[in-house]
Amino acid sequence: MRILLFTGKGGVGKTTLAAATAAALAGRGRKTLVVSTDPAHSLGDAFGLLLTAEPSEVDICLHAVQVDSRSLVDDVWQDLRSQLRSALSGAGIESLDAEELTVLPGVDEVLALTEVQRLAESGPWDTVVVDCGPTAETLRLLALPEAISGYLTKLFGKQAKLGLGSRRWNNVGESVRRLGTHLESLRTLLTDPSITTVRLVLTPERVVVAEARRTLSALALRGIRVDGLIANRLMPAPGFWRGSAASWLRTRRNQQNEVLTELAAAGLGADVVRPVEHRAVEPVGLPALLEIAGELYNGTDPLTGYGKGVTPLLQVSEVDGGYRLRIALPLGRDTPLDLARVDDDLAITVDGFRRLIALPALLRPCEILHAESDAEGLLVSLARTGGKR
Structure with a gap:
C-alpha cells in the first residue's frame, strides 16, 4: 500500500491535484481512496459530489471520504479525557491541574490522521491519496505523533513521581499506553518512505515558493520524504499573439518563468518540479480531473514521483x-x-x-x-x- 499526502499554501489548488492524481491511479486499475482532512471540505466540490465520513464510490476503483475530525473528538477523545481527569483528581492532583493535563492540543488533527491510518489499513485500497490542509496545519499535523508522545511521557512522569497506584489510575493506564503505542505506529507510518511520501503544491510566486522551501526543510527535519513538487496555475504562453491581453499573459508568464528558474538554481529543477497550466474553466468532475492528470503525469505512473526526493536526513x-x-x-x-x-x-x-x-x-x-x-x-x-x- 502507498500513501500520498498533498499539501501546499492555501489556495494553490492542492485539492484539485490530489483528486486528479487519485482519478489517474484508479484509471490504471488501482483501488484508490482519496481522503480529505482539510476542514475546508472542498474535495466533494472537485468531484461534483456530496461526500460523507464514510467512503463513497466516485468511479470504478475510486472512492472518496471527508474526515470529520470534530466528530472524532466527540466520539473518541472525550471518554479517555474524562477517565484521565477522574484518575488524576482521585490521586490528589488539584482539579485545575487535572483539567490542564488532560487538555491535549491538536487532538482533532491527530485523530484525523488516525482515521486516515484506519481507513488505509482496513480497506481494500492499493493507494490512499490524502488532501491535507494548508502547509502550516499539515506541519502541525505531522508533528503531533511525536509531540503527543512527549505529552504522555510528561503525564506518566508526574504519575510516577507522585507514586500513583490507585485502582482508578490503573483503569486508565492501559488506555493511555495503547494511545502511546498507536502514536508511535503513526510516526513510523509517516516516516517510512516506501509507504508515505508528500507532494508539495505551489504556484510560481515568490511568496508561495518561500513558504514551500520552509516546508521542505520542516518535512526533512521530521524525516518525511517529499517525492516531488507541482507548480500549478502556470499561465499559458501567448506565442505570437498581440494586444493588451497577450501582453498581460506574456508579462505574467515571464514572471512565473523567473521563479521556476530560481527554483532550478536551488536544485529544484525540471526533474523535481512539474508544471500544470492554468485552466480557463474551473476543473470539476472526473473528465476535467483526468485531463489535468494527463498533463501532470504525461502517461507515467503517478506513484513513482518525479526525482530522487529528499535524501536521507x-x-x-x-x-x-x-x-x-x-x-x-x-x-x-x-x-x-x-x-x-x-x-x-x-x-x-x-x-x-x-x-x-x-x-x-x-x-x-x-x-x-x-x-x-x-x-x-x-x-x-x-x-x-x-x-x-
Missing part, C-alpha cells in the same frame, strides 16, 4: 581526526538556523521549526567544531574526544 563520513555529519535540509541563503548540542541529541531550529535529532552512537562522544551550509544542506564537523558527554 543524516549521512556520516569519516575525516582526519573526526567525522562530518551531513544533514539534508533544503536551506535558503538567508534561512534563520540555530544548532545546539543537548546531551546525545542535536537540536536544530530552522525558521522556527525545532527538532531534537538523536546523534548516531558513533558521534555521541564527539565535540562539535563548526557547521556550514551549502546547496545540499547543513554540514557539521565533529572531533573525536575519546570521552563521553
Whole structure:
C-alpha cells in the first residue's frame, strides 16, 4: 500500500491535484481512496459530489471520504479525557491541574490522521491519496505523533513521581499506553518512505515558493520524504499573439518563468518540479480531473514521483581526526538556523521549526567544531574526544 499526502499554501489548488492524481491511479486499475482532512471540505466540490465520513464510490476503483475530525473528538477523545481527569483528581492532583493535563492540543488533527491510518489499513485500497490542509496545519499535523508522545511521557512522569497506584489510575493506564503505542505506529507510518511520501503544491510566486522551501526543510527535519513538487496555475504562453491581453499573459508568464528558474538554481529543477497550466474553466468532475492528470503525469505512473526526493536526513563520513555529519535540509541563503548540542541529541531550529535529532552512537562522544551550509544542506564537523558527554 502507498500513501500520498498533498499539501501546499492555501489556495494553490492542492485539492484539485490530489483528486486528479487519485482519478489517474484508479484509471490504471488501482483501488484508490482519496481522503480529505482539510476542514475546508472542498474535495466533494472537485468531484461534483456530496461526500460523507464514510467512503463513497466516485468511479470504478475510486472512492472518496471527508474526515470529520470534530466528530472524532466527540466520539473518541472525550471518554479517555474524562477517565484521565477522574484518575488524576482521585490521586490528589488539584482539579485545575487535572483539567490542564488532560487538555491535549491538536487532538482533532491527530485523530484525523488516525482515521486516515484506519481507513488505509482496513480497506481494500492499493493507494490512499490524502488532501491535507494548508502547509502550516499539515506541519502541525505531522508533528503531533511525536509531540503527543512527549505529552504522555510528561503525564506518566508526574504519575510516577507522585507514586500513583490507585485502582482508578490503573483503569486508565492501559488506555493511555495503547494511545502511546498507536502514536508511535503513526510516526513510523509517516516516516517510512516506501509507504508515505508528500507532494508539495505551489504556484510560481515568490511568496508561495518561500513558504514551500520552509516546508521542505520542516518535512526533512521530521524525516518525511517529499517525492516531488507541482507548480500549478502556470499561465499559458501567448506565442505570437498581440494586444493588451497577450501582453498581460506574456508579462505574467515571464514572471512565473523567473521563479521556476530560481527554483532550478536551488536544485529544484525540471526533474523535481512539474508544471500544470492554468485552466480557463474551473476543473470539476472526473473528465476535467483526468485531463489535468494527463498533463501532470504525461502517461507515467503517478506513484513513482518525479526525482530522487529528499535524501536521507543524516549521512556520516569519516575525516582526519573526526567525522562530518551531513544533514539534508533544503536551506535558503538567508534561512534563520540555530544548532545546539543537548546531551546525545542535536537540536536544530530552522525558521522556527525545532527538532531534537538523536546523534548516531558513533558521534555521541564527539565535540562539535563548526557547521556550514551549502546547496545540499547543513554540514557539521565533529572531533573525536575519546570521552563521553
